[in-house]
Amino acid sequence: xxxxxxxxxxxxxxxxxxxxxxxxxxxxxxxxxxxxxxxxxxxxxxxxxxxxxxxxxxxxxxxxxxxxxxxxxxxxxxxxxxxxxxxxxxxxxxxxxxxxxxxxxxxxxxxxxxxxxxxxxxxxxxxxxxxxxxxxxxxxxxxxxxxxxxxxxxxxxxxxxxxxxxxxxxxxxxxxxxxxxxxxxxxxxxxxxxxxxxxxxxxxxxxxxxxxxxxxxxxxxxxxxxxxxxxxxxxxxxxxxxxxxxxxxxxxxxxxxxxxxxxxxxxxxxxxxxxxxxxxxxxxxxxxxxxxxxxxxxxxxxxxxxxxxxxxxxxxxxxxxxxxxxxxxxxxxxxxxxxxxxxxxxxxxxxxxxxxxxxxxxxxxxxxxxxxxxxxxxxxxxxxxxxxxxxxxxxxxxxxxxxxxxxxxxxxxxxxxxxxxxxxxxxxxxxxxxxxxxxxxxxxxxxxxxxxxxxxxxxxxxx
Numbered sequence: 342x343x344x345x346x347x348x349x350x351x352x353x354x355x356x357x358x359x360x361x362x363x364x365x366x367x368x369x370x371x372x373x374x375x376x377x378x379x380x381x382x383x384x385x386x387x388x389x390x391x392x393x394x395x396x397x398x399x400x401x402x403x404x405x406x407x408x409x410x411x412x413x414x415x416x417x418x419x420x421x422x423x424x425x426x427x428x429x430x431x432x433x434x435x436x437x438x439x440x441x442x443x444x445x446x447x448x449x450x451x452x453x454x455x456x457x458x459x460x461x462x463x464x465x466x467x468x469x470x471x472x473x474x475x476x477x478x479x480x481x482x483x484x485x486x487x488x489x490x491x492x493x494x495x496x497x498x499x500x501x502x503x504x505x506x507x508x509x510x511x512x513x514x515x516x517x518x519x520x521x522x523x524x525x526x527x528x529x530x531x532x533x534x535x536x537x538x539x540x541x542x543x544x545x546x547x548x549x550x551x552x553x554x555x556x557x558x559x560x561x562x563x564x565x566x567x568x569x570x571x572x573x574x575x576x577x578x579x580x581x582x583x584x585x586x587x588x589x590x591x592x593x594x595x596x597x598x599x600x601x602x603x604x605x606x607x608x609x610x611x612x613x614x615x616x617x618x619x620x621x622x623x624x625x626x627x628x629x630x631x632x633x634x635x636x637x638x639x640x641x642x643x644x645x646x647x648x649x650x651x652x653x654x655x656x657x658x659x660x661x662x663x664x665x666x667x668x669x670x671x672x673x674x675x676x677x678x679x680x681x682x683x684x685x686x687x688x689x690x691x692x693x694x695x696x697x698x699x700x701x702x703x704x705x706x707x708x709x710x711x712x713x714x715x716x717x718x719x720x721x722x723x724x725x726x727x728x729x730x731x732x733x734x735x736x737x738x739x740x741x742x743x744x745x746x747x748x749x750x751x752x753x754x755x756x757x758x759x760x761x762x763x764x765x766x767x768x769x770x771x772x773x774x775x776x777x778x779x780x781x782x783x784x785x786x787x788x789x790x791x792x793x794x795x796x797x798x799x800x801x802x803x804x
Contacts, residue, residue: 385428385468392432404428404468409439415457418478420446421471428468428482429460437463437564438579450477463564464492494528494535494584494801500591508720511804512569516719517797518766523589523620534581535801536568537561537623538718538725541646542594542615543763544628544692546729546750546771546789548603550653551760552631552681552689552699553710553729553744553752555663557594557615557768557795558646558674559695560625561716568800572722574714576672576695582621584801592619596763596792599771600633603787609633612771614645618795625674629663631692631729631773631789632681639681642690647675650690650699650708650731650773658683659702665693678728679708687734689752692770694745695726706742707731710770713747718798724748725767729790732760732773741772750790759786763793 385404393407398417402425407416410433419425429441443458445451451458451469453476460467468482496513498505500521508514515523525533541557563573567581594616603609615627629645632652639660642649648663659681666673679690679699688702694711702708710728717723727749730742741752741760748769753760763769771790 385426399427401425401427404430406430406432407441408432409435409441413440413442415442415444417444418446418449421449421477423471423473425471426468428466430466431464434464436460436465445477452479453477492533492802494533494803495526496801497524497526498522499524508800509569511802512800513803514719515799517591517593519593521591523591523799525584525586525589527586534564534567534583535799536563536581536718537620538716538798539618539620539623539625540725540768540795541618541625541627542596542795543729543748543768543770543792544615544630544643544645544649545597545599545612545792546732546752546760546773547612547631547633547642547649547652547689548600548609548774548788549634550687550689550734550776551600551612551633551732551773551789552642552650552652552660552662552678553692553731553749553773554597554612554631554763554770554789554792555628555645555647555649555665555678555692556675556694556711556713556726556728556745556747556749556770557618557628557792558625559714559726559768560623560670560674568802572717574696574716576714578672582623589621591797592617593797594618594627594795596771596794597627597630599760599789599791600774601788609635609640611640611643612649612789614643615768615792615795618797620797620799625795626667628675628692628768628770628792629678631678631771632660642678647693647695647711647726647728647770648678649770650678650692650729651681652689652773653681653687653702653776654683659688662690662693662699665698675726676711679731687776689731689773691731691742691745692728692749694728694749695747697745699728700742702731707733707752707773709742710745710749712745713749713767713769718800725796727767727769729763729770729772732775734776741775744769744772748793753787760788760790762790765794766796767793768795769793
């Protein structure tokens with residue numbers, strides 16, 4: 342038989358001890374009742390039913406999940422009193438890109454310093470306790486580890502010539518020079534992320550006063566909490582890729598073919614575009630082919646990851662450079678090709694590169710290839726994604742222009758007399774073909790250089 346005793350007020354003499362409840366049983370407060378005087382145990386009540394997405398004011402004794410995916414906002418602290426406690430957790434691991442700012446009440450301090458405290462670490466959880474007016478709110482627990490799938494990844498690679506090596510002690514780098522598979526054997530969840538560099542194949546150069554080809558599209562990510570200390574290029578996104586266990590196919594794009602030697606401008610065709618490179622959700626577009634001499638009007642270059650350079654045109658204005666960053670992504674994967682020169686100038690435009698447009702053809706000369714991008718994702722500073730140089734005229738412009746840093750091929754005539762190919766596994770664009778001397782028959786080689794193949798590099802934390 343169970344008895345219920347209702348007590349409105351229970352007074353115990355000072356110095357006495359009162360035991361409530363029975364061993365092994367539970368003491369419960371009535372619905373709607375509240376407790377005072379029992380104190381807290383250094384923990385908070387997590388508000389799982391109210392995910393915060395905009396400015397709010399915290400209440401002592403509560404913890405909050407803050408979702409900044411839609412934009413940065415503030416958590417305002419309550420008025421400080423000794424023992425007050427609040428906590429917050431990065432709900433979607435976005436504090437690194439969309440910050441949460443903690444704002445103290447009035448002139449109160451955080452960690453002994455007056456002013457706001459901005460949280461910029463991905464996956465952060467933080468607990469603050471108010472101590473006194475000297476130190477204010479003090480951080481007593483901070484963590485970026487989560488029991489929701491570890492940040493560490495165990496992976497393997499397959500495919501001929503592809504490698505997996507250790508870099509910077511705790512990180513590994515997978516390099517794909519050809520097709521293969523990146524397999525996540527263990528690790529996963531929001532904190533299990535990789536950084537990447539995906540470079541597509543460069544385009545092929547044009548023929549007969551041909552435009553240099555565009556570099557393959559260049560896409561890269563760099564997040565300091567994902568893959569350690571290395572130097573990214575200006576093209577890097579701050580957003581890494583989440584991965585889950587399983588096989589991820591990797592495609593490395595081939596370079597495009599340069600336009601073939603032609604004796605007549607009426608038979609000319611542009612160089613071919615390079616092929617795409619793909620890793621997971623990241624696709625880099627092949628570089629645009631350079632255009633070739635045409636008559637009576639101009640022939641425009643091809644668009645692509647970076648655009649091809651325009652050619653000289655007999656009897657009219659020069660061909661237009663192709664557009665870069667096609668299809669569009671952000672940050673841009675490449676730049677436009679340069680424009681070709683008009684009739685009597687004999688100049689061709691340079692192909693676009695990963696960080697700069699190809700040069701327009703100045704009077705009697707051709708344009709240089711656009712510069713590529715340099716990073717140290719594999720531990721060594723390396724440039725990739727250079728555009729091809731425009732082809733020269735053997736009479737008034739005897740040397741083709743150089744390609745952009747990062748594997749762009751020199752326009753013809755290069756030192757060996759023909760347009761140079763883009764460097765393999767850099768995505769460099771091929772150089773534009775040279776013009777023939779004003780003599781007949783015009784039989785010297787004047788084809789465009791082939792584009793360089795692409796490359797995929799993946800970097801991640803393994804221990």
